[in-house]
Amino acid sequence: MRKIGVIANPQSWYNKYKLNALSKIVRQYPDILYQEIKEFDHLITLLNNCADHKVDLLVISGGDGTVQAILTLILNGQTNYKTPPLLAILPGGRTNLIALEIGLKGRLEKIFRTLSSEVNGAKNIITKPILSVSVHPDHKPLFGLFLGMGAFTELTLMGRNKFHRWGLAKSLAILVTMIYFFIKLIFMPRSKSQDDVLRKYKIDFKANNNEFNTNPKFIFFVTTLNQLVYKMNPFWGQEKGFLRYLSIPYPPLNLLNSLWVVLRKKDKTQLEQLGYISNCATILECEIDNDFIIDGEIIKSFPNYPVKIKADHQLKFVCF
Numbered sequence: 001m002r003k004i005g006v007i008a009n010p011q012s013w014y015n016k017y018k019l020n021a022l023s024k025i026v027r028q029y030p031d032i033l034y035q036e037i038k039e040f041d042h043l044i045t046l047l048n049n050c051a052d053h054k055v056d057l058l059v060i061s062g063g064d065g066t067v068q069a070i071l072t073l074i075l076n077g078q079t080n081y082k083t084p085p086l087l088a089i090l091p092g093g094r095t096n097l098i099a100l101e102i103g104l105k106g107r108l109e110k111i112f113r114t115l116s117s118e119v120n121g122a123k124n125i126i127t128k129p130i131l132s133v134s135v136h137p138d139h140k141p142l143f144g145l146f147l148g149m150g151a152f153t154e155l156t157l158m159g160r161n162k163f164h165r166w167g168l169a170k171s172l173a174i175l176v177t178m179i180y181f182f183i184k185l186i187f188m189p190r191s192k193s194q195d196d197v198l199r200k201y202k203i204d205f206k207a208n209n210n211e212f213n214t215n216p217k218f219i220f221f222v223t224t225l226n227q228l229v230y231k232m233n234p235f236w237g238q239e240k241g242f243l244r245y246l247s248i249p250y251p252p253l254n255l256l257n258s259l260w261v262v263l264r265k266k267d268k269t270q271l272e273q274l275g276y277i278s279n280c281a282t283i284l285e286c287e288i289d290n291d292f293i294i295d296g297e298i299i300k301s302f303p304n305y306p307v308k309i310k311a312d313h314q315l316k317f318v319c320f
Contacts, residue, residue, distance in 0.1 A: 068143065130314065
């Protein structure tokens with residue numbers, strides 16, 4: 001039997017409502033090591049405690065940012081784990097983009113009943129490539145599963161400020177923000193806030209060490225996930241590599257129709273004529289002049305240092 005550990009983030013949005021239920025259920029299993037994150041500075045201590053107790057199935061109850069922080073510490077060798085444990089993700093945040101694809105679903109009682117039984121079967125375990133993002137030679141890389149640049153950063157901030165206070169989940173808030181923004185853009189006079197977002201961004205990128213694409217960009221996405229929120233699949237391309245990327249040009253021509261094609265499972269080849277680029281890669285390099293997003297967290301970029309993205313680590317997740 002595996003030794004199970006749970007690390008829960010009480011500050012994650014959904015956990016504020018379900019954490020009491022989670023801790024009550026976990027207490028029914030005395031062999032489970034249960035810990036809550038009081039401060040992120042102590043996260044290494046919690047992970048070391050898991051390693052010292054021989055936890056080999058780590059359940060993360062939190063949002064995408066919590067998952068990203070734990071992946072970064074483990075894969076950078078900053079904990080006592082010699083090899084990464086098997087991971088399981090309980091959706092506990094607003095977005096839960098990662099958990100939508102590789103998380104645990106269902107009632108908590110059933111989830112822990114299943115986890116406490118044998119989960120070695122291949123049907124319950126998947127292997128997922130992880131983004132490795134380097135922002136500066138003197139900084140350790142960041143690890144996650146989804147990255148967004150350009151207007152996506154501004155729209156994310158707008159969504160948090162405008163729609164999160166309504167209580168919308170982060171993924172829904174971002175989607176509502178994009179729809180709201182583009183409807184206003186098309187049918188109403190331009191405002192200063194729109195001008196701040198609808199502009200060209202410096203996102204010069206090269207894939208697999210080819211030449212840099214220096215055309216003006218509007219949005220740039222990179223992920224190892226198979227889909228985004230609400231089963232949106234905006235990627236295409238047949239080259240080898242775990243990195244799936246999408247470049248939306250500035251100005252984004254034929255905007256509403258293009259967005260519909262990008263976000264739904266339709267033939268996207270027509271978008272290439274409008275300057276949209278999507279493919280797979282083993283390595284990406286991006287020269288940018290703005291901050292960007294990894295798994296919902298804002299990451300500072302550094303002038304004169306390109307952002308380097310790889311997927312040279314893979315982790316195993318329990319998923320059912």
